[in-house]
Amino acid sequence: MQSQQFVSEDAPATTIEANGLNLVFQTGDGPVHALSDVDLTINKGDFVSFIGPSGCGKTTFLRCIAGLESPTGGVLSVNGMTPDEARRARAYGYVFQHAGLYPWRTIGGNIRLPLEIMGYSEAERAERVTRVLDMVDLNGFEKKHPWQLSGGMQQRASIARALAFDADILLMDEPFGALDEIVRDHLNEQLLQLWARTEKTIAFVTHSIPEAVYLSTRIVVMSPRPGRITDVIESPLPKERPLDLRETPEFLEVAHRVREGLRAGHSYE
Amino acid sequence: MVHAMRSVIPVLTVLGVLVAIWYLAVAPMNIRVALDQAERGGATIVPEGSVERRAVSVWHLMANNASHVKAGYDLDRPRLPTPAQVGQELWKTTGAMALKGRAWSKRSLIYHGWITLQSTLWGFVLGTSLGIIGAVAIVYSRVADMSLMPWAIISQTIPIVALAPMIIVVSSQLGVENRGLPKAIISAYLCYFPVLVGMVKGLRAPEVSQLDLLKTYDATGLQSFLKLRLPASVPYLFTSLKVGIAAALVGTIVGELPTGAISGLGARILIGDQFGTPLAIWSALFAAAILAGLLVTLLDLTQRLAVGRMGMQP
Numbered sequence: 153m154q155s156q157q158f159v160s161e162d163a164p165a166t167t168i169e170a171n172g173l174n175l176v177f178q179t180g181d182g183p184v185h186a187l188s189d190v191d192l193t194i195n196k197g198d199f200v201s202f203i204g205p206s207g208c209g210k211t212t213f214l215r216c217i218a219g220l221e222s223p224t225g226g227v228l229s230v231n232g233m234t235p236d237e238a239r240r241a242r243a244y245g246y247v248f249q250h251a252g253l254y255p256w257r258t259i260g261g262n263i264r265l266p267l268e269i270m271g272y273s274e275a276e277r278a279e280r281v282t283r284v285l286d287m288v289d290l291n292g293f294e295k296k297h298p299w300q301l302s303g304g305m306q307q308r309a310s311i312a313r314a315l316a317f318d319a320d321i322l323l324m325d326e327p328f329g330a331l332d333e334i335v336r337d338h339l340n341e342q343l344l345q346l347w348a349r350t351e352k353t354i355a356f357v358t359h360s361i362p363e364a365v366y367l368s369t370r371i372v373v374m375s376p377r378p379g380r381i382t383d384v385i386e387s388p389l390p391k392e393r394p395l396d397l398r399e400t401p402e403f404l405e406v407a408h409r410v411r412e413g414l415r416a417g418h419s420y421e
Numbered sequence: 422m423v424h425a426m427r428s429v430i431p432v433l434t435v436l437g438v439l440v441a442i443w444y445l446a447v448a449p450m451n452i453r454v455a456l457d458q459a460e461r462g463g464a465t466i467v468p469e470g471s472v473e474r475r476a477v478s479v480w481h482l483m484a485n486n487a488s489h490v491k492a493g494y495d496l497d498r499p500r501l502p503t504p505a506q507v508g509q510e511l512w513k514t515t516g517a518m519a520l521k522g523r524a525w526s527k528r529s530l531i532y533h534g535w536i537t538l539q540s541t542l543w544g545f546v547l548g549t550s551l552g553i554i555g556a557v558a559i560v561y562s563r564v565a566d567m568s569l570m571p572w573a574i575i576s577q578t579i580p581i582v583a584l585a586p587m588i589i590v591v592s593s594q595l596g597v598e599n600r601g602l603p604k605a606i607i608s609a610y611l612c613y614f615p616v617l618v619g620m621v622k623g624l625r626a627p628e629v630s631q632l633d634l635l636k637t638y639d640a641t642g643l644q645s646f647l648k649l650r651l652p653a654s655v656p657y658l659f660t661s662l663k664v665g666i667a668a669a670l671v672g673t674i675v676g677e678l679p680t681g682a683i684s685g686l687g688a689r690i691l692i693g694d695q696f697g698t699p700l701a702i703w704s705a706l707f708a709a710a711i712l713a714g715l716l717v718t719l720l721d722l723t724q725r726l727a728v729g730r731m732g733m734q735p
Contacts, residue, residue: 220633239639246637248630256652256731265648269640297732 167231167321167353168194168217174225175212175379185378186212187223192372192381196320199347199354201364202372203410204417209379210357210372214323217355218246230321242270244321245314249329251306253298253313260285260294263313270317284312287346304335308342315350322354329359337395340366344393365389365406366398373410375417383413440504449479450501451493456482458496459489502700510704527684530708536685537673538712540601544608545669549662551609552616559617560624560650561642570621577614581607581672586679604685608672612665619661623654655731659724666716674709686712 175187187209194200202210215221217230219239230238238244245266253262260281267277285291288308298306307327314322328336340363347354358364364371365387373383387406389397397403453474460466467485468474474482483490494503502510514530524531555573558565585607592603627649635645677687686709693701 218637220636239637242639244637246634248634250628250630252628252631252634254631254649254652255733256655258732266638269635269638269644269648299733 165196166193167196167198168192168229168355170213170216170226170228172226173213173216173223173228175209175216175221175223187216188378188380190226190379190381192384194353194355194370196353197351198370199356199368200370200372201356201358201368202374203358203361203364204374204414205359205376207376207379208374208417209376210374211325212379213374214325214355214357218244218323242317243319244323245317245319247307247311247314247322247324247327249326251298251303251310253306253309255298258295258297259290259301259309262298262309263316266313266317272317280316284315287315287349288312289342302335304331304339307331307339311343311346315346320352322352324354324356326357326359328363336360336363341395343367348391361407361410362398365403365410366393371406371410373413373417375414380417382417383409385409385413443501443504447499447501447503448483448490448493451496451499452479452482452486452490454496454498454500455489455493456486459486459492464489498698498700500699502703506700507703507707510700511707514704515708530686530689530704533684533686533689533705534708534712536601537670537677537687537709540604540673540676540685541608541666541670541712541716543601543605544610544672545612545666547605548609548612548669549616549665552613552661552665553620553658555613555617556620556624557646559621573614573617576610581611581675584610585676589676589679604673604676607676608669611672612669615661615664615668616658619657619664620654623657624650626650626653626657652731656724656728656733659720659727663717663720663724666720667713670709670713670716 170190170192173187173190174185177184177186190209190213202213204210212221216223216228217235219230219235228235231241231243233241233243253259254265257265263281263284264277267280272280281294282291285294288311290305290308290312293301293305293309298309301309307330311324311327328339331339344367356364356367369387371385371387372381373385374380375382385406389402389406453471456466456474457471460469460471466474466489468477493499499506511530514528515524518524518526518529519531523529526532555565555569559569560566588606588610589603592606597603631649632645635649640648673685674687674690677685678691683692686705689705689708690702693699693705
């Protein structure tokens with residue numbers, strides 16, 4: 153694999169770049185083509201959503217970026233490194249669909265977990281826990297245990313855990329998929345504020361068209377068998393996005409394009 | 422308080438039923454001994470003579486000699502002692518002796534219980550350690566998983582009664598003077614298995630996503646063991662420790678039976694059998710049950726304390 157240097161002077165800087173990416177799983181029922189010739193560039197500060205039906209490879213692609221799966225073909229670079237190097241350099245924070253907080257640790261203790269593993273000093277851990285709890289609006293919950301929090305609050309805590317160390321990429325795999333719509337709306341709004349504040353690059357997997365359109369600067373539409381990208385939509389929506397933006401014609405127009413992209417990829421069949 | 426009452430009432434009801442059945446069983450169980458004794462005292466029994474009565478069922482004997490049924494509840498050497506007799510015998514060989522300052526006499530069940538408890542605890546420590554080490558090996562090494570687990574299962578299909586004398590013979594061949602050691606080995610043999618199985622389950626309890634999360638932090642194997650697998654296994658560990666300590670006690674008692682041991686609860690049971698004193702057997706049996714109950718309760722309290730301290734939902 154050729155080593156790639158993307159230290160270009162002209163902005164925007166490339167953070168994640170995939171070229172002809174392929175991933176074939178060998179299963180008992182024969183090979184499954186999870187990703188087929190995926191080309192994508194994610195720039196620094198982008199909010200990119202991946203949308204598509206089950207089996208379209210959106211989660212698999214995210215896991216490839218994270219170095220949790222190994223592509224069987226093509227080139228993938230993260231911050232100019234291979235995904236595995238990027239993982240070892242702790243280049244990203246990963247948020248799973250289920251918060252996965254440790255029940256035997258307090259909320260503060262859960263956020264301290266990556267910091268302990270990465271060897272941050274005691275004082276710095278405390279400072280960072282306070283800071284990220286503030287970011288996700290969970291001040292005062294540091295000493296509570298996960299079971300004392302609602303599902304939405306637990307997911308916020310898990311986002312705080314991913315923000316606690318200095319990774320400038322946030323990979324989110326259907327983080328709000330298990331939450332009800334009211335909580336989801338609220339968290340979407342909060343996530344946008346967080347993104348504006350931290351200027352992180354976010355890759356976000358979702359099932360929900362409104363969620364994808366509301367959050368993203370770019371929407372990647374994917375379809376299954378084999379998992380591939382069928383459309384990449386640049387969002388014309390402004391950076392400032394109140395919740396009622398979702399009733400504007402511009403918003404509905406983008407949502408329509410996403411739906412068209414899904415239809416073109418036979419995702420509705 | 423109300424909650425405690427609610428859980429106590431069903432337990433007491435079952436206890437009451439068991440005691441009632443026991444009392445009812447005493448009459449047919451003891452009728453022959455009671456009639457023999459009455460006949461020697463000059464009473465007229467139908468039919469006459471102990472040998473003749475063997476051909477008659479206990480129900481007929483009770484019907485024909487109704488006035489002597491009551492004597493079955495107050496025999497010196499009953500075939501089945503009443504709960505009250507067992508209680509008295511237990512008190513006589515424990516509390517009463519302790520009050521007289523003879524708790525460590527060879528006739529005291531406190532002394533014998535202590536001997537058994539020592540071997541049980543040694544066996545428990547040994548078995549638990551082996552179980553935990555085995556579980557860690559199985560979870561972290563595919564080779565150990567393939568090779569250890571089948572043998573662990575096979576080991577539990579061998580009747581301990583067959584194995585115990587061999588362990589004792591081997592250890593005396595090797596010149597082990599300490600009688601406690603082979604007993605501890607037998608009890609460890611019974612105790613390690615539930616701990617092994619429970620710990621394997623506990624160490625494998627974390628979900629794939631939780632292990633993936635640690636991978637995204639580039640955590641070392643030791644870190645994921647200490648921070649995830651070990652704490653996740655604690656509830657499983659305690660559950661198997663409770664099974665394990667009861668098994669360890671049974672192991673020690675079985676280990677005391679074929680040794681010709683003269684001390685320990687198992688030895689009391691054996692001696693009671695040899696000398697035809699069921700009362701001694703029953704009181705040793707109850708002493709063992711009480712000991713097991715105490716040990717399990719102690720572990721249960723430790724579990725509540727530990728899990729509560731870890732902040733997990735009670």
